[in-house]
Amino acid sequence: MNIFFVASGVHLRGVWERVRMAQAKIKNGILSCILIICISVVGIAQSIPVAFLPTDFSGIVQGNEIVFTWSCDVVMGGSAIPSFLEYSIVQNHYQGSASTVIYPLSPTAVQFVLSDVPAGTNNYCIKTVYKGEEYFSDTVQITVNQVFDYANIMFFNANVYQNQVVLEWGIENEGEIPVQFILQRENEIITQLNGSTFFYLDADLDLDDYHYTLCAVYSDENTFCWADDILVTVSEISPVVEYNLPYRFSHFIFNDNVLITWDLMPNNGIYQPQFYTIYRNGSMIAELPADVRLYADTNIDKDVLYTYQLSVTFDNGTMLTLEEAVGVIVDNEPDISAFEGEIIMLNIDDGVSSIALPPDSVVAVIEGYNVHLQWFMNERAIEPQLFVVERNGDVIFEGGNGTREYIDAELEEGTYYYKVKAKVDVEKVDFLEAELVCITIKYCE
Secondary structure, X not given: OOOOOOOOOOOHHHHHHHXXXXXXXXXXXXXXXXXXXXXXXXXXXXXXXXXXXXXXXXXXXXXXXXXXXXXXHHHHOOOOOXXXXXXXXXXXXXXXXXXXXXXXXXXXXXXXXXXXXXXXXXXXXXXXXXXXXXXXXXXXXXXXXXXXXXXOEEEEEEEEEOOXXXXXXXXXXXXXXXXXXXXXXOOEEEEEEEOOOOEEEEOOOOOEEEEEEEEEXXXXXXXXXXXXXXXXXXXXXXOOOOEOOOEEEEEEXXXXXXXXXXXXXXXXXOEOXXXXXXXXXXXXXXXXXXXXXXXXXXXXXXXXXXXXEEXXXXXXXXXXXXXXXXXXXXXXXXXXXXXXXXXXXXXXXXXXXXXXXXXXXXXXXXXXXXXXXXXXXXXXXXXXXXXEEEEOOEEEEEEEOOOOEEEEOOOOOEEEEEEXXXXXXXXOOOOEEOOOEEEEEOOOO
């Protein structure tokens, strides 16, 4: 900087000294200012390396879960992460402490799943803490809608009887039950049934192959279909059925009582039963309405042979007696194991009642080194108060009313025998046993 003075009659030397001092002060001031600015700029740049800051933060809703993802150069590059570096997802950071929730993250994570999120809208961001200083990413707003807990279809089976196909299915014991089932044959709807119906008879079919699809419709109009179609083959034509006769006429013994049971094919035959008559040793002992399928005979003497027969009176007035009869002797020590998972306990109410049944349809699925056990209860059954799972004869689980599954985790290679038992009355020692399930686990090579 040059400063020129033109003065007449003034002492130029003193003036020049003052000019030089002013120049020095100006230069020092400029340098100080530049130095302060440089230090300040360098300080901001060195506060946190850009590689440590997450980018591309986003979230995707999956049911009642949010899957968060982001990128971070230091993580993606595999570099060492300082111990003083912390990450977390913050919910509603700018909406006050009452609604703010912090979810700590692993420093090496680039994904986080937030589960069981209630319905509603919230804001989320990633907070980075570096040497005590906090830095926040851009905020994303995510809405989670109400998620229904559905009782899904658990099985879908078909059995062919000549030119008729009997379709049966069941649902989970927990969750919202369907309001309707839709059954399709060859991708065309053949019937729509209410949510409490679990079978259908498709009759008078031609000789051919048939594909069936089952879908469940819920109150929110969501529809879920069984994953696999059922393929059946009709290979013979049945004669016209005039009378719908009962089948599987059988008996069971427990606590010195005899339980007589039978089944009836739905929607089969021209004429349907109006009432049943049970005979014991040729004498009538009971007359039952058409919707009853069992009878408990409690007036029994031991070591006496009883022969039971069933007669059916149809809605056209015709009476027919089943050809088969069952012979029963109640001894002093009935063999409980002979029932093989069938009915072995009674709840008697004037000779006709609901019945206590063991768990049925026990399913065991190997999931890695875990065994996932599930079981169901017959719709006629009394709900047990206690369920017990045994593995190789040892009790490994006890569950209360409504229990329908158990996961046996972290097993070693080997063969395991499982048995599911149930107690209707916990005060009694008698168990209702399901059939044995055998599972072999082998390590993958």
